[in-house]
Amino acid sequence: MEFDWAPEDARHRDEIRAFLAEVLPADWEEISKHGPGSDTQAAFSKTFCARMAERGWLTQHWPAAYGGRDASAWRHAVVGEEMWAIGEPRGAQYMNVNWIGPAIMRFGSEEQKAFHLPRISRGEVLWCQGFSEPEAGSDLVALRTLALREGDEYVVNGSKIWTSYVDNAEFIFLLVRTDPESKRHKGVSVLLCPVDTPGVEVREIPSVVGARYFHEVFFSDARVPVSALLGPEGEGWNVVNYALQYERVGAARYARAARTLDRLAELARERGMLDDPTWVEKLAEARGVCEAARVLTYKVIDERAKGRPPSADTQLARVAGTRADSAVANLAVELLGAEALEYGSYADANFRLAMTAGVAVGATEVQLNLIASRFLGLPRD
Ligand SMILES: Cc1cc2nc3c(=O)[nH]c(=O)nc-3n(C[C@H](O)[C@H](O)[C@H](O)COP(=O)(O)OP(=O)(O)OC[C@H]3O[C@@H](n4cnc5c(N)ncnc54)[C@H](O)[C@@H]3O)c2cc1C
Incomplete structure (x- = not known):
């Protein structure tokens, strides 16, 4: 079993990092704290996505016929991890490329495809x-x-x-x-x-x-x-089900949580807290939760890359991703105390994001119900 990235995907990650270093403004962290819905980030997402599109990266996982490059689901996962980890400079357009475009490809009329897909692929339109x-x-x-x-x-x-x-x-x-x-x-x-x-x-x-x-x-x-x-x-439910399978693992929350954890570990080191084994253990535990979410998400990506229909693994990955988010956000509060909740701080932005993670795109409890019935064969309520 090969767990490492294919060399061309690893190279692509380096290219994406270099691109981000080149195009993100110096105050990007400040901009990103306001969230993808803010006016600044909405405006920035258009400039940013247009530049990604120029390089052919925005919708590279789409078929060439629709403005893509037939790239694999893994290649798209690399992009998603790098974007999410740094605060999602694509703004709301992550939804366009992850599931709105694919839903239009699958269910749309020729007229709808011709109108909407090129605009999404060029990074010039915002959807909700x-x-x-x-x-x-x-x-x-x-x-x-x-x-x-x-x-x-x-x-x-x-x-x-x-x-x-x-x-x-x-x-x-x-x-x-x-x-x-x-x-x-x-x-x-x-x-x-x-x-x-x-x-x-x-x-x-x-x-x-x-x-x-x-x-x-x-x-x-x-x-x-x-x-x-x-x-x-009258058959919209099929469309929604198709779209939600993509949306549930579309946001690489574990990548963002892992990046935040790196920063927390660095702070803990600077403050001499790593001399206390309790903190080391807590940081390690949180890392374990992030890694579990990453591996479970990769299982879903692997299914997608092999063209298999989505399974209940999507729910597992989703729950693990939201748990990674909260584990790291809670640890930030434990480590930093009130400082982590100071309005506008990096830890605060993450904490607020994590607070909603278990509700957005279907509450965790509902995902757990689905896991119980699909994996464990327990009766539905
Ligand atoms: C950050 C964020 C962004 C969002 N963006 C959008 C968006 O862009 N578009 C959109 O349409 N919606 C959006 N939502 C809404 C989101 O999809 C809903 O909040 C979610 O589906 C839960 O629905 P609800 O808020 O009505 O809570 P309810 O369904 O009322 O649930 C309340 C509580 O009851 C629990 N619960 C409910 N049913 C069960 C059950 N059967 N078993 C066990 N527990 C249960 C839930 O887990 C939850 O804790 C967003 C939500 C958040 C937090």
Whole structure:
């Protein structure tokens, strides 16, 4: 069994690091603390992604026919680790390349592919994800936002909540119910809806996590052309399932956690704390959690690289990734005390990010339920 990186992927990691050193501004760390939803990072992501695209790296894992280079899932993983570790300079565009583009490739009409994929591949468009609703989070199939067909349009009414990045986004990947009589997974559809559609209103939800993280999006008789429907009407659940498999391991949280851990270990060394074996043990334990998440994620990437359908390993990797995030964030507080929570500090930015990790993209408890039923054969609730 070969655990090391292929030489060409290892070389690519060096190229990416050199590129980051060249293009990231001196105050990048400051910019990144505000989160990918901030105006500064949204604007920066366009410049940055355009430069990645110029080198052919932004969507290199996509098929050449859609603006990619047919690169392997491993090559894309290298990019994801390096980006996430440094604070994700692609901003919200990580979603475009990880799952929105692939979902359009898989389910889109020729017209949708021709319009959206080149724009994503050039790094010039921001998207957001409109799934959760006030009464439909973990239980997403309880969604009620209604899109009723009238001629060549859908008339959309309802609301979405916790929508990240929407204030700077051009499109919302919108999950709606197109059959008002339908229940649960049936009768839902996905619309590729322009955010500036009349009748769409965005309101920020102030949050301890940071400014511009969360929003509500209200739809009042918003008219969306039928041509914006992704895949067959009423079969949106397949689209969402496909997309979420990619999203759950799309963010290399373990890479960010490991980078933070390096910094913590350095600080502990500078402060003479490593003379105390308790701290050494705690740092080592946290490293173990990060490594476990990395290896479990690699299992999913390996499945993808071999063209196998996604398995429940995705849930394992997701839970391990969020645990790595919290283990390191909690250790930072133990090590640094109040200093770790000082607003604007690096440790604070990580702590706030880790706080939400177990909720975003499906709560940890829900992932654990899925693991229990799929791996252990336990009955579903
Ligand atoms: C940082 C962040 C970014 C987000 N961005 C977006 C976005 O861009 N677009 C979007 O659509 N949504 C987004 N969300 C919303 C996210 O998908 C939901 O918060 C998540 O699905 C949980 O739903 P909820 O908040 O309604 O909580 P609930 O579903 O009400 O859950 C509340 C608690 O109950 C527990 N729980 C619920 N059901 C079960 C169960 N069956 N068994 C055991 N425990 C259970 C949960 O684990 C959780 O702890 C984001 C969330 C966060 C934190």
